[in-house]
Amino acid sequence: MLPGTILYILLIYILPIGIIAKLGASVANKAAAQLLNFPMWVSVIIHLGLLYATLHIWSDINAYRVLILRLTLVAIMLTVSLNVINGYMGEFSCSHPGFMALGAYVTSVFTVFLFVDDKVFGDALLQPTLGPFLFPIALIFGGIVAALGALIVAIPSFRTRGDYLAIISLAFTFIVKSLIENLEFVGGPRGLGSQPDWANLPTVFIWTILCIWIINNFVRSTLGKALNAVRDDEMAANAMTVNTRNTKMTAFLFSAFWAGVAGGLFAHVLRYVNPGTFSLQKLAEVLAMVYFGGLNSVIGSMVGAVGFNLLSEALRPLEIYKWIIIPVMLILVMIFRPTGLIAFKELDIKSIIKPKQKDEKVEIEHAVASR
Amino acid sequence: MPLLHVKNMTHYFGGLRAVHNYNLGIEPGQIMGLIGPNGAGKTTIFNLITGIYSPTEGNILLDGNNIIGLQPYQIAAMGLGRTFQNLQLWRHMTVLEHVKMARYSKITYGLIGAFFGTPKRHREEAEIEERAYSLLELVGVQHLAGQIVTNLPYGALRRVEMARALATEPKVLFLDEPTAGMNPEELIQMMQIIRGVHKELGLAIFLIEHRMKFVMELCHYVQTLVFGKVIAEGTPDEIQNNPKVIEAYLGKETVT
Numbered sequence: 001m002l003p004g005t006i007l008y009i010l011l012i013y014i015l016p017i018g019i020i021a022k023l024g025a026s027v028a029n030k031a032a033a034q035l036l037n038f039p040m041w042v043s044v045i046i047h048l049g050l051l052y053a054t055l056h057i058w059s060d061i062n063a064y065r066v067l068i069l070r071l072t073l074v075a076i077m078l079t080v081s082l083n084v085i086n087g088y089m090g091e092f093s094c095s096h097p098g099f100m101a102l103g104a105y106v107t108s109v110f111t112v113f114l115f116v117d118d119k120v121f122g123d124a125l126l127q128p129t130l131g132p133f134l135f136p137i138a139l140i141f142g143g144i145v146a147a148l149g150a151l152i153v154a155i156p157s158f159r160t161r162g163d164y165l166a167i168i169s170l171a172f173t174f175i176v177k178s179l180i181e182n183l184e185f186v187g188g189p190r191g192l193g194s195q196p197d198w199a200n201l202p203t204v205f206i207w208t209i210l211c212i213w214i215i216n217n218f219v220r221s222t223l224g225k226a227l228n229a230v231r232d233d234e235m236a237a238n239a240m241t242v243n244t245r246n247t248k249m250t251a252f253l254f255s256a257f258w259a260g261v262a263g264g265l266f267a268h269v270l271r272y273v274n275p276g277t278f279s280l281q282k283l284a285e286v287l288a289m290v291y292f293g294g295l296n297s298v299i300g301s302m303v304g305a306v307g308f309n310l311l312s313e314a315l316r317p318l319e320i321y322k323w324i325i326i327p328v329m330l331i332l333v334m335i336f337r338p339t340g341l342i343a344f345k346e347l348d349i350k351s352i353i354k355p356k357q358k359d360e361k362v363e364i365e366h367a368v369a370s371r
Numbered sequence: 372m373p374l375l376h377v378k379n380m381t382h383y384f385g386g387l388r389a390v391h392n393y394n395l396g397i398e399p400g401q402i403m404g405l406i407g408p409n410g411a412g413k414t415t416i417f418n419l420i421t422g423i424y425s426p427t428e429g430n431i432l433l434d435g436n437n438i439i440g441l442q443p444y445q446i447a448a449m450g451l452g453r454t455f456q457n458l459q460l461w462r463h464m465t466v467l468e469h470v471k472m473a474r475y476s477k478i479t480y481g482l483i484g485a486f487f488g489t490p491k492r493h494r495e496e497a498e499i500e501e502r503a504y505s506l507l508e509l510v511g512v513q514h515l516a517g518q519i520v521t522n523l524p525y526g527a528l529r530r531v532e533m534a535r536a537l538a539t540e541p542k543v544l545f546l547d548e549p550t551a552g553m554n555p556e557e558l559i560q561m562m563q564i565i566r567g568v569h570k571e572l573g574l575a576i577f578l579i580e581h582r583m584k585f586v587m588e589l590c591h592y593v594q595t596l597v598f599g600k601v602i603a604e605g606t607p608d609e610i611q612n613n614p615k616v617i618e619a620y621l622g623k624e625t626v627t
Contacts, residue, residue, distance in 0.1 A: 217488045222474065223478060223482070223485040225471070228461060228464055232461035232463055232464065233459045235459060236460070236461065238423075238447075239421060239452075240444075240447060240538075241447040241474075242444055243476075
């Protein structure tokens, strides 16, 4: 079974991608060099456009691919935002499923209440055509409610350092879960369905890019770097004018906000949520993606989320053995790279979009030779 | 009116009296030394003034403002920079990031700037960076700006800490054993740096030190602390010949 799976992945994915990458490299590099003449945002938008086009074409083949792709993008948002707390700030938070649940339910109630004829919430109040325009507001609203939830966790747990946050945040996840299970108007343990289908691929893609962009901006600013200072030596940070408590609170709320937005998208991708989704298994999944990808690194989290999701899809033919191989891989990563695959590395957009070094050298050599 | 004025400060750790009736007045531009045997309470005094502990009794005025009860970051932002006895650097950050970080309280672009990378933020970060480089140059480590601090030799780390403290724009700079663990050559360099900083920025310096040579050459005024009490104060020459100080350090001469 195992050789067959590996062969399949090799033939269908790795080999063609490798060949195309090899053949396309020089053309792509030349094109990228051309783009350097334009302002950076033009270049970034073209790159993102190409990325989106590729994903769109790849996923167009069947609905399953679209679903997996959207869930992977949501996972990227979750992982990057959790990395702000567990990586950049160095605390251990277990409340991401809780924030996600808050975001998912608040957004769902918002959209179902306003735009869908529902047994519980009654007729749609607004025209469904308005929906896609109000969807961002619903998501942001979900994020804000998640951030308010984070405030409840943050106030008692950031008085001191230590394991308190882990314990309180774990409790928070369970409280949110059982709260939703007991709220009859959102369906209790049966869950809430019939969300409108607005979280299509472009929407999720744009939100993911937005999330990565904003978080990356934040952690690269001196205000965001204060998180690292607090993590490495809080006393020194305090003595260097850093308001440590505020810094921690802000980052925690910020992270929760994005978890809430990701939860809202998650609910609209599946078009059904139930409280059971946001339990320990979800927590383990998010934590695994963060620690697999790499602490203190936005790019590491992206790699972690995509890698983890791809792996679990690619190994699907192995059925039950998948759940032996993936944990073993995680353990290996922890042994050989205790901070994750790509830890402590900044996401530098400039270095990603510029032509790769090797070709630059070749070009310079050509230029020198032609003289 | 002195720049930093401490009046009758007393502090207890439980039943232990760590600091007793401590008085201090630092004038602008003055270099004040604090000496004393191990465990005398020198670092405790630093921690009390910089707000890490709150004194049991007494008043501390910085530039005429009472700073008791304020958080350390507020006191630091008011103009009280410090270094630590056993280097407290951020081990995953570069030298440049250390110095930039100390400008935290002066940043005005706020969260909006941090999230969306506004032009204001880029301008401000560039300004901070330029300043950071000039401070690194002042202490002579500008060539290490891009290095992660864990890769650097000890002497350089002391300088980085100094540059970081200077970046908070202190009126009074607290140096907690700036030459601990240094060899004689590094010691002389450190002395030159402190002199240079003092001359260039004209700030008042309050330093704890064990090496007499260093204290005698740099300080304008010296206090000797034994068991939380100041037993002698005066100019370096007076202190050097004070029998009480000699006794505290070397013990009583027994006449046989």
